[in-house]
Amino acid sequence: MPSRSPAAARASARSWLIWLTAAFVYVLAVFHRTSFGVAGLEAADRFQVGATALSTFTVLQLGVYAAMQIPTGVIVDRFGPRAVLTAALVFLGSGQVLLAVADTYALGLIARAVLGVGDAMTFVSVLRLAANHFPARQYMLVTALTGALGFAGNLAATVPLSLLLSGPGWLPTFLVAGLVTVVFVAVVQWRVHDTPTARTTESLPVPARAVGRQVLTAVRVPGTRLGFWTHFSTMFGSNVLVMLWGVPFLVQGQGYSVTTASSLLVVFVVGAMLGGPVLGGFIGRRPEARMPLAITFLAGSAVVWTVLLSWPGRIPLVVLVPAFALLSLGGPLSTVGFALARDYNPLPRVGTATGVVNVGGFAATTVTALAIGVLLEATGGNFRIALLSVLVVLVFGSWRMAVWYLRARAAVFAAQARGEAVPVQLRRRPWDTSLPDWDRVPAVA
Template sequence: MWGMAVVVYMAAVFHRGSLGVASLEATNRFGVGPAALGTFTVLQLLVYAAMQVPTGLLVDRFGPRKILTAAAVLMGLGQVLFAVATSYPLGLLARAVLGFGDAMTFISLLRLASAHFPARRYSLVVSITAALGGLGNLVATVPLTLLLGKIGWVPTFLITGVVTACYALVASRLKDTPTGPAPRAERVHVREVARSVRTAWRVPATRLGFWVHFGTMAAPAVMTLLWGFPYLVAGRGLSHEVASSVLGVMVLVTIVSGPMIGALIGPRPEVRMLLVAGFLVFQVAVWTVLLLWDGMPVALLTVAFGLLSLGLPLSAIGFSIARDYNPLHRVGTASGVVNVGGFFATTLSALGIGLLLGWTGSYRIALLVPAVLILIGFWRTGVWWRRARAEVFAAEARGEEVPVRIRPRRWDADPVVIV
């Protein structure tokens, strides 16, 4: 059941990243500049982010099987529409439909996995799921580049859209739980939804998960989804094949490192934030080098992009933190809140790069946008890490049981200021 559902998620990641290597062709096809090109991805990501909490409610109401089936149909229709679109407004509509379908996949898959696997294996399953999703991203690099060059825009996207829509027949055979359909939740009023989101947001671990997702995911995601390929070709002077290979290395690192990270943090959840903190420091250094060193050799550039992609599997740590510190009936809502963090940051980054690139024509200036977001994520993650630790110590002092026991550090004794 999990494998059948993962294929839908792989298709979602493929369609999400398909514009990355087709961005230059899209510029010519729709006759648009960098800012308008960025709007394709921005719109899709905005729809994705806005749909996270509603998707959680839909999954609770109808079960993951029906939602994953609908997701496959919507993604297929969106890609078919994108294949035949020749006007910019129609292209935007196609990407919005894709965004709706994409938004329904991951939360549904998490819900299905939680029903089919024991809790102690949840972190590993999520990490492997994200890694397998990376296979879809891998197909959206070199193979998609070759296919576009050989058969062209319309056949390429038409074939991928039809295949995805047809897979809905397979997805319809999923089981919500090992015993059959999931129990249907009652209808929820808007006020109750808002109250549930506010309650989840007040939990320090949920905010920590949000900012972990925000800080680790945005930079590598915006490069693989849209701006990495144009940056490497137009900004660094690489050929199309070499540029797609560099992006392919990013995807391969994501695939390989995801299960390794999941296996590491599964039995040792106390190391999760240490890994995140180390990556955030490293990410600042890598982005600084990318901004300042114009003549970086291709080999070093490939290594830098590959290591930067570690942020994608590390972003899944935000979900496991939120799951540990929220009651089971609110885990879906908390997971949706966390998922908004990374995609909101990616949306801002994609839009900002497009606007600055259109105004200045300089990739160095345009890439200052993700640099600023990296620093914001670094700062806010640090603030809420300390706050979440303080809550754990306070719970222990009250004699309450905590999901993960952590050792006090010297900096835990300092007052925590929340802003």
């Protein structure tokens, strides 16, 4: 099927530079998002709160993030990624400056909510920019590279941030981070162009009813639903550890030092940074393999979490390192959801569909992070029981993904039978049964 992107058959060096500039905004967003992964204990002391209140910081930020995804997708489709990335930097910088000076729990929550708004605007904007500048065959690779670069922000939010917090301290660390973020607005305005031929997107008035129709149409596409549940299931497990509960689990639950715990979280970053481009390049060449890879990862994740939660006594490093390395691939594999959104939606609706998909993983992270905090309070700090939440959400998400995998395949087979073009040619398998309700649903809508 020919690409529906206006980009040339091969992206220019200028398009790569534009994408790289936008991707750095995502690096900053990930740094701000994951900073509580190592700052959680300092935050608990600064604001004098317990586990449930501490989890509220991440739950609030992620809740705002998830709630903003569909509106962000609609806004990006209408106003263009350049304008939305600029607004994202302003929110991110302002939120981090506010967090730096916050000395009460309420003000800290407000700061994280502002950060959540800015964070919500970044990834969808970068992927919409990639859809504009790159052909379909390169989109998965660029998406994976974006995710890999984002983990550079995650890396900065592990050991380096931990050292800064123990050195200069809370106020200087977060104040400088916020100011640097705001200054980067000038770079985005200078370097980023919405399309290969235009600096900005022409915005036309759109009736509210038309916006609602656009969202509903994107949601009804089986490929979008499959993308949502794939994203939901694959990324939340590593997110929960990296963004909030990894260091407390390793320090308070396993007895490791803060330095060792922060270093172990680097495994997630390195695994994602190395695995992302490799998986993205492979899936870009063989898109039919993307769902089998996601299914295999989920099965492996279930085994890993079962081992971690049933291990008697302290889990040794020789078990934790490979376990975290496997879980780190959840982030790269979650980008399969965005490829599905792009493949099965027309370009003017890709931002909206991408926003729908991006709700999945962060909704799962929000629910799981809150459940862990509540269970820790209820059990007196028993991480073995609290982290069972991860397995429950993993099983639920995998079940829903399997349902929509079969339905999406049925829609594709029906489209092929009607002689319609589909992005990926599929081969029937023994588990592909007739689903009459989906025979009339277009695979690409």
